[in-house]
Amino acid sequence: MMERKLIPGTLVVATLVAVGMSAAEPADPGPLLMNHAMESLSGEAASLMDFEGEVLVVNFWASWCAPCLRELPILDRWNENWRQAGARVVAVSIDQKAANARTFVAKQGLSLTVLIDGPDGLARQLDLPAVPTTYVIDRNGRVVLRIEGSGEKDLEKMRTMVESLLGDVGRGPGA
Amino acid sequence: MKRLAVWMVLVGSGLAAGAAPTSAAITDNSATYALNMFSDVEGVNVYTQYIDYAVQTDHQVTISFQWVHDKIVIPAIDAAPGSPESVDAITSASRPILDYNDAFKDFVKIRNSIQGTVSYGGLNGSYYVSSENDYYAQMVSAGYDRAFMDENFNLSTGVAYSWDQISPYLQDGTQGSANRNTFHWNLVGTQILTPTTVMRVGLEYNAVDGQQHDPYRGVYVDGTIAPELHPDRRSRRDVFMKFSQYLGNESSLKADFRYYDDSWQVSSQTYGLKLNQRVSRQVTFRYRYRYYTQVPAWFYRDDYSNTTNVDGFQTADYRLGDYGAHLFGGHITWHPDNLFGSGGWLKHTELNFTFERYFNSNNFTANILETSLRVSF
Amino acid sequence: MMRITNRTGRGALLACVLAACGALAGCATVKPYEKEHLADHLMTNPMEEMAAMHELKWLEAREGSTGGVGGTGGGCACK
Numbered sequence: 001m002m003e004r005k006l007i008p009g010t011l012v013v014a015t016l017v018a019v020g021m022s023a024a025e026p027a028d029p030g031p032l033l034m035n036h037a038m039e040s041l042s043g044e045a046a047s048l049m050d051f052e053g054e055v056l057v058v059n060f061w062a063s064w065c066a067p068c069l070r071e072l073p074i075l076d077r078w079n080e081n082w083r084q085a086g087a088r089v090v091a092v093s094i095d096q097k098a099a100n101a102r103t104f105v106a107k108q109g110l111s112l113t114v115l116i117d118g119p120d121g122l123a124r125q126l127d128l129p130a131v132p133t134t135y136v137i138d139r140n141g142r143v144v145l146r147i148e149g150s151g152e153k154d155l156e157k158m159r160t161m162v163e164s165l166l167g168d169v170g171r172g173p174g175a
Numbered sequence: 176m177k178r179l180a181v182w183m184v185l186v187g188s189g190l191a192a193g194a195a196p197t198s199a200a201i202t203d204n205s206a207t208y209a210l211n212m213f214s215d216v217e218g219v220n221v222y223t224q225y226i227d228y229a230v231q232t233d234h235q236v237t238i239s240f241q242w243v244h245d246k247i248v249i250p251a252i253d254a255a256p257g258s259p260e261s262v263d264a265i266t267s268a269s270r271p272i273l274d275y276n277d278a279f280k281d282f283v284k285i286r287n288s289i290q291g292t293v294s295y296g297g298l299n300g301s302y303y304v305s306s307e308n309d310y311y312a313q314m315v316s317a318g319y320d321r322a323f324m325d326e327n328f329n330l331s332t333g334v335a336y337s338w339d340q341i342s343p344y345l346q347d348g349t350q351g352s353a354n355r356n357t358f359h360w361n362l363v364g365t366q367i368l369t370p371t372t373v374m375r376v377g378l379e380y381n382a383v384d385g386q387q388h389d390p391y392r393g394v395y396v397d398g399t400i401a402p403e404l405h406p407d408r409r410s411r412r413d414v415f416m417k418f419s420q421y422l423g424n425e426s427s428l429k430a431d432f433r434y435y436d437d438s439w440q441v442s443s444q445t446y447g448l449k450l451n452q453r454v455s456r457q458v459t460f461r462y463r464y465r466y467y468t469q470v471p472a473w474f475y476r477d478d479y480s481n482t483t484n485v486d487g488f489q490t491a492d493y494r495l496g497d498y499g500a501h502l503f504g505g506h507i508t509w510h511p512d513n514l515f516g517s518g519g520w521l522k523h524t525e526l527n528f529t530f531e532r533y534f535n536s537n538n539f540t541a542n543i544l545e546t547s548l549r550v551s552f
Numbered sequence: 553m554m555r556i557t558n559r560t561g562r563g564a565l566l567a568c569v570l571a572a573c574g575a576l577a578g579c580a581t582v583k584p585y586e587k588e589h590l591a592d593h594l595m596t597n598p599m600e601e602m603a604a605m606h607e608l609k610w611l612e613a614r615e616g617s618t619g620g621v622g623g624t625g626g627g628c629a630c631k
Contacts (some may be wrong), residue, residue: 064591094585107512123585129325131584207602213610225606245630286628303626312627325581331622339627355627363622370586373595379619413619419595427594435617443617451594459594469616494616508593527599533614541614545606549599 029126030142033058033135036122038092038115041102046115048090048137055087055165056137057158060128062093063100068132071150072110078159079112085166086139090115094123094131136161204230209527209547216540218250225547237294243305245286284308297321303337309350312339316359327367335359343390355385371421381411394489396479404488405495406474410438425453441495443469461506463531468499493537504531504543523551 033048040046048056059075061068072091079089089112093101098116105114117123126133129148136145136158145161147154206228213221222245229239288305303314320331337357342350363377387409393400415433422428429449436442447465454460472495474488482489506529527547534540582590589595604621612618613630 060585062585062588064588096588119585119588124583127583128585131587207599209602209606211606211610221610223606223610225602227602286630288626288628290626305626305628307629310627310629314624314626316624318623326584327581333623335624337627341629357624357627359624361619361622361624367582367587367590369580370582371589373590375622377620377622379622379624381618381624411618413617415620415622421589421592421595425594427592431620433617433620435619441616443615445617445620453594467615467617472616494614496616500615508597508599510593525599527603529603543610545603547599547603 028143029135030137032125033122033137033143034141036117036125038117038121039098041105041114041116051088051090051113052141053086053139055082055139055162056135057082057087057089057162058135058137059089059091059132060094060123060134061091061132062095063104064095065131067150069104071132071155072112073108074155076108076110076112078162082162082166087162087166088113092117092122094119094121094128134158136165138165205549205551207547207549209545211543211545214542214544216538220248222246222248235295239292239294241290241292243286243288243290245284247282247284247286249282249284286310288312309342309344310339311342312337314338314357329365330363331365332362333360339385341386341390351390353386353390355383355387357384358382373419375415375417375419377415379413379415381409383409383411388490389492392491394479394491396482396489401489403490403492405490405492406439406488408438412436427451439472439474439495441469441472443467457510457512459508461508463502463504463506465502466499467502467535469497471495471497496537498536500533500535502531502533504529506530525549 034052035049036047038046048058057075057079059068059071061072063069075089075091082088091110091112091114093114093116095101095116096119098118101114101116122128132150134147134154135143136147138144144165145158147158207225209225209227211221211223211225213219213223224244226242227239228241229237231237284307286305286307288303290301290303292299292301297320298318300317301315303312303316305312314335314337316333316335318331318333320329322329335357336359339355339357341353341355343353345351359379359381361377361379363375365373365375367373385407387407388403388405390402392403394403395401413433413435415431417429417431419427419429427450429447429451431445431447433445434443435445445465445467447463449461449463451459451461472490474485475490475495475497476482476485477496479485479489506527509526509528511524511526525548527545527549529543529545531543532540533543601621605623605625608618608621609625609628609630612625618624
């Protein structure tokens with residue numbers, strides 16, 4: 001029957017077409033991240049250079065990304081403890097409409113630093129592999145870790161790296 | 176048929192495997208309650224309640240549970256037992272009329288079903304059981320899905336096997352016994368075409384074996400009432416395609432098409448259109464239209480006075496005939512903020528209201544009303 | 553009423569499959585940060601999918617066809 005010949009042939013074609021592509025990423029995205037011009041929630045110009053010398057956890061998120069919205073309150077709690085030790089979480093929103101990001105931050109009462117960049121800024125230049133994606137940057141502005149997604153193991157890896165950069169391995173805010 | 180089924184499962188699973196595993200993500204728990212009311216032109220009412228509950232464990236395993244409760248009420252009719260006029264005709268709920276007294280009472284039937292599903296990564300499996308006073312059904316199913324091309328293409332496949340025990344009430348008050356078994360397979364591909372367009376294409380196959388006629392329904396043949404009789408085997412296939420397009424003004428358009436045919440030579444085409452429009456941050460409207468057209472089974476006759484070329488099969492089931500149907504309606508979704516207070520544990524609530532009107536070329540019309548509440552926590 | 557033949561069924565299947573292959577071959581990869589509209593409830597709504605399964609049940613009880621949602625419900629006397 002024609003259907004029996006058509007189905008396997010079509011499925012083979014579909015599989016052959018399924019080739020993954022990975023875009024090129026800057027060799028060291030640290031300078032790009034640090035110097036990129038963004039906006040604060042209140043609309044003022046801002047960049048990561050405003051926090052030069054601190055350990056930075058730069059989390060790219062969006063109000064339409066469900067895992068991001070669950071991860072942010074956790075990062076907000078960690079940020080409260082890390083601030084005293086010289087680390088900071090900076091949540092960079094890639095929402096097309098900044099108002100959506102502002103609404104979420106206000107509703108959740110987040111105290112961490114939030115910057116607005118949109119989908120065509122650093123997200124495109126870095127070709128983010130996932131949303132959320134988190135970069136850990138040391139005090140010299142170098143990227144030392146990139147986390148894709150928001151799994152429990154990924155969060156733990158992030159926390160361990162930050163605390164090792166702060167010199168407080170084993171003593172931290174907890175999950 | 177068995178060889179084809181095994182081949183379908185192996186090919187589908189083989190294609191869906193092999194991609195890099197998706198990263199584990201935190202998900203919400205959710206609970207949903209829905210009430211659906213179906214009311215048709217002949218006074219038949221079906222009230223269906225759904226409760227769905229899904230929870231994710233610490234090990235990224237999702238467990239979900241669904242309970243469905245149907246109450247079917249068919250108004251009293253004046254008809255002899257076994258005559259075509261005594262057939263439920265519309266709801267297709269079995270409607271035994273054991274003696275002349277039964278024909279003058281509202282007939283109420285209750286059906287309960289439960290389904291439990293476990294999901295881990297791309298794998299899922301479920302068990303279903305349904306019970307009514309003359310029908311007991313069970314089903315096991317399994318499915319697998321994988322993402323390819325940077326999660327732009329998702330391929331999923333599933334199989335299910337159900338075995339039903341049919342126990343119709345007989346004229347002497349005892350219950351008969353018959354079986355019906357169904358094998359189901361599906362393969363569905365979902366492709367993101369552009370940042371605003373998604374396409375889905377699917378193939379499905381069902382092989383049904385066992386009793387497939389209504390044990391209470393009779394057919395007029397040359398002035399007498401004969402029992403309805405359908406073939407014991409039915410092979411059912413369908414292919415479907417769906418397009419979803421996000422439009423610039425906070426709206427989306429969805430179009431779907433399904434072609435179906437089977438070994439009884441019933442074939443049909445279904446066309447659907449849905450327009451979603453967000454009117455505020457919390458409220459969305461949806462308008463919907465569906466058109467259905469069907470060609471009859473080879474043994475279907477409007478009149479069985481001439482029974483040549485039906486090989487002894489006969490049916491009073493209008494669903495096997497030649498007809499078309501329209502369905503249109505509206506839907507409202509409301510996402511209230513802090514519906515149950517701002518305690519923080521309730522992350523998201525969604526209320527839905529649907530009204531639809533269905534009518535077909537057999538002069539049958541029905542109203543469908545559904546309301547549901549979903550909460551995430 | 554339009555007459556539907558086996559040729560029509562094969563044509564429908566072929567059209568769907570060719571459309572799928574054409575789409576797969578011709579479309580560019582959409583990046584994760586470009587999927588904002590696809591994540592919108594206007595496009596992806598779990599309640600809509602749940603309602604489609606509910607609807608499949610009562611349509612199967614009132615029409616001679618089945619399918620179109622990529623899954624199946626269990627048995628009942630209504631089918």
